[in-house]
Amino acid sequence: MTDVLTGPETVPQQRRLVTEVPGPRSRELAARRAAAVTSAVGSVLPVYVQRAGGGVVVDVDGNSFIDLGSGIAVTSVGHAAPEVVAAAQAQVAAFTHTCFMVGPYEGYVAVCEELARLTPGDHEKRSALFNSGAEAVENAVKVARHATGRQAVVVFDHAYHGRTNLTMALTAKNMPYKHRFGPFAGEVFRMPMSYPFRDAPGMTGEQAAARAIGLIESQVGADNVAAVLIEPIQGEGGFVVPAPGFLPALADWSRRSGAVFVADEVQTGFCRTGSWFASEHEQVVPDLVTTAKGIAGGLPLAGLTGRAELLDACHTGGLGGTYGGNPVACAAALATIRTMREQDLAGAARAIEAAVLPRLQALQERTGAIGDVRGRGAMLAVELVRPGTTEPDAGLTTRIAKACHAEGVIVLTAGTFGNVLRLLPPLVIGPELLGEALDVLDAAVAEHAG
Incomplete structure (x- = not known):
């Protein structure tokens, strides 16, 4: 012991x-x-x-x-x-809040630098910080719609993305998350997930992706899709691991179609699945990545990280929030990332x-x-x-x-x-x-x- x-x-x-x-x-x-x-x-x-x-x-x-x-x-x-506790205590003694949109501070910038280093891909990246995974996902949709000029968002059976109005629309399960809380945001289209235990025997990831893509093209229209949003391994939906090939096929289709491929790594991120991010298991490089949960050792913090041209397409002031990137949470996140790296x-x-x-x-x-x-x-x-x-x-x-x-x-x-x-x-x-x-x-x- x-x-x-x-x-x-x-x-x-x-x-x-x-x-x-x-x-x-x-x-x-x-x-x-x-x-x-x-x-x-x-x-x-x-x-x-x-x-x-x-x-x-x-x-x-x-x-x-x-x-x-x-x-x-x-x-x-x-x-x-211990390192997280010490970092948070030191930051509390220095200052607890200024609002980054009023008085910025180094911790916020340092967390965004770490997100650029750690998330998949070597392209130029930008980040914004929020309070919760649901906020990160909601802002990913905002960015994708703004950057593409399109409206439709594709999500999947068994998905969970949060409890705000928009993220309830993105979430699949009715009880307890959605029941009698509507009406929900529109232009959200749900497609079949690769679920090996419940799919037809022998269905490959590529076949499951072709099934979903066929429905997207026939029911939504490729030119209307702003974002394809998916958890690389579904969380609340039952830890569903899609068959190999499913995620790469969706990512490839998204890029060919001009849609933004968004990986919701809120539950899978920060070493949880044996890599820094679950997308890495199949060498998938998302356009946008949402993070939260494991990022800050127990303090509330979330991030949206992605291609610089997507996040910078939004007008100044278009993203933000009073508490997003709280300095104490940022200090905890930097200590958490150090701990994950060192250990x-x-x-x-x-x-x-x-x-x-x-x-x-x-x-x-x-x-x-x-x-x-x-x-x-x-x-x-x-x-x-x-x-x-x-x-x-x-x-x-x-x-x-x-x-x-x-x-x-x-x-x-x-x-x-x-x-x-x-x-x-x-x-x-x-x-x-x-x-x-x-x-x-x-x-x-x-x-x-x-």
């Missing part, structure tokens, strides 16, 4: 339950929450967090949970990573895949309830089905997740059908801690799936 120093406290890297889950203090806070917080905001865990470090989250009752969620792929460098966290993600994937595949062999095991790096998932079918089993997925939570392991669910268990451990998680978490998952699957 290795303890993690986080500021003034050391968080032991161990799973430890000292009360029932939830404990009395968490139940007390839940009662306060019910009286003050809208029920429209949900939470995965029934406990309330007091502190966290590395790969462990400690609740207000003293229970320690192994974290296989990372706040939905945010704390990739670990909870309260080779892309390599760590590949090591996590090498350790976890065989465990999940062995689990699949022992139960007929796991229809598919998939993912890359430290972005891995199992899709649960009724044995002998591809029929989604959302109820089983929920029961397994809750069983893990009760035993001190944080796992998340996902998927259009609510039947995917997803694992997003911090990239710094130790092998013993990771192995123990997988033991708990094994036991939960054995108990509930037989």
Whole structure:
């Protein structure tokens, strides 16, 4: 066991339950929450967090949970990573806000320089910073429409791009993201995704792309498409990894057609899949890349990075926002990127895949309830089905997740059908801690799936 120093406290890297889950203090806070917080905001865990470090989250009752969620792929460098904490504290002491549109500062510029270096392609790039992934995606659409003079945006089945009005239109799943929140923004066209587990047997990535492109050309018209927007690996949609060849074919078609190819790397970016960006796995160079989540070690920050001629086509003042590129978040981002580079966290993600994937595949062999095991790096998932079918089993997925939570392991669910268990451990998680978490998952699957 290795303890993690986080500021003034050391968080032991161990799973430890000292009360029932939830404990009395968490139940007390839940009662306060019910009286003050809208029920429209949900939470995965029934406990309330007091502190966290590395790969462990400690609740207000003293229970320690192994974290296989990372706040939905945010704390990739670990909870309260020391370099990130120190950078944020130093910046808070200097100044917390000026608004970059009023008084600019070096941190914003430095983050944009790093984004130019790290995102795929060696072309000249520009960036703008925002608060959330949804904002980055929405601004990508703005840029693509402005630069092309076109309006149509192509997205894909199972996609998730955010909760603003425009990004709800871009998102596929109705409940809970879109239900009764419309009307939504127009000129958004949804196409079939390459989903190997649910596609026709043997369908290649090129064939799946040809299917989508045929529909784009017949139903939208190539000359009307401003942007083709896609997650290189879908996140909330169920960690769907498209078949090889799908992304390159879409990118090639976009360039031939004059459309902007946008990679939504909000969940996949910053070493999560074993490369700095998931687009790199097939040497895809997007015109625009959206980032957030893992960029700043837990502080809210997002980026839009792309070809200089696209971003510079917008008029001065056309992009921005009061808090976008907050100086504290920028300081945290620079420390996060340094940590990822110095500790080779892309390599760590590949090591996590090498350790976890065989465990999940062995689990699949022992139960007929796991229809598919998939993912890359430290972005891995199992899709649960009724044995002998591809029929989604959302109820089983929920029961397994809750069983893990009760035993001190944080796992998340996902998927259009609510039947995917997803694992997003911090990239710094130790092998013993990771192995123990997988033991708990094994036991939960054995108990509930037989």
